[in-house]
Amino acid sequence: MRDTLIVFGAFTMLMTVSSVIHRSVFESADQSYQNDARQIALTAAQQLLEKVAAAEFDEQTVGTLVTTDSALTPATLLGPEVGELVPDDVDDYNNYTIAGDSTRYPGFSLQVQVAYADTSDPLSDSSVQTHLKRITVTVENENYLSSPIVLSTIVAYY
Numbered sequence: 214m215r216d217t218l219i220v221f222g223a224f225t226m227l228m229t230v231s232s233v234i235h236r237s238v239f240e241s242a243d244q245s246y247q248n249d250a251r252q253i254a255l256t257a258a259q260q261l262l263e264k265v266a267a268a269e270f271d272e273q274t275v276g277t278l279v280t281t282d283s284a285l286t287p288a289t290l291l292g293p294e295v296g297e298l299v300p301d302d303v304d305d306y307n308n309y310t311i312a313g314d315s316t317r318y319p320g321f322s323l324q325v326q327v328a329y330a331d332t333s334d335p336l337s338d339s340s341v342q343t344h345l346k347r348i349t350v351t352v353e354n355e356n357y358l359s360s361p362i363v364l365s366t367i368v369a370y371y
Contacts, residue, residue, distance in 0.1 A: 273285050
């Protein structure tokens with residue numbers, strides 16, 4: 214009977230250790246997938262942010278010099294012009310959304326928001342035209358990211 218209890222105790226300890234090791238390996242693999250997904254999200258966000266920032270500042274500045282902020286597109290009209298299929302300026306990307314599926318991690322969604330930035334507090338929106346626009350790219354993937362990845366930059370027209 215004593216030997217049976219020793220064997221049973223050893224077996225219980227083995228199962229407990231095995232379970233802890235299995236959980237540790239699983240959590241490590243899960244963390245690795247999340248890190249990979251974050252890296253893919255950051256890369257996609259950075260590439261899209263750079264693409265938007267490289268566009269003309271405003272529809273009114275495409276091939277033309279604008280000398281007053283009031284000549285720029287009104288804040289309420291930021292976004293693509295009616296019938297415009299290919300963005301040609303920064304604010305054409307306002308509310309722009311694309312699916313950025315990767316082979317290993319499907320389900321990425323990238324959204325762009327563009328707003329005029331307040332010249333005295335560039336982290337705040339301005340309801341009127343300014344020579345500053347803030348571009349914000351948000352990447353989400355409910356399967357692989359625990360929270361959205363958000364990158365932002367400010368572009369200026371001088």
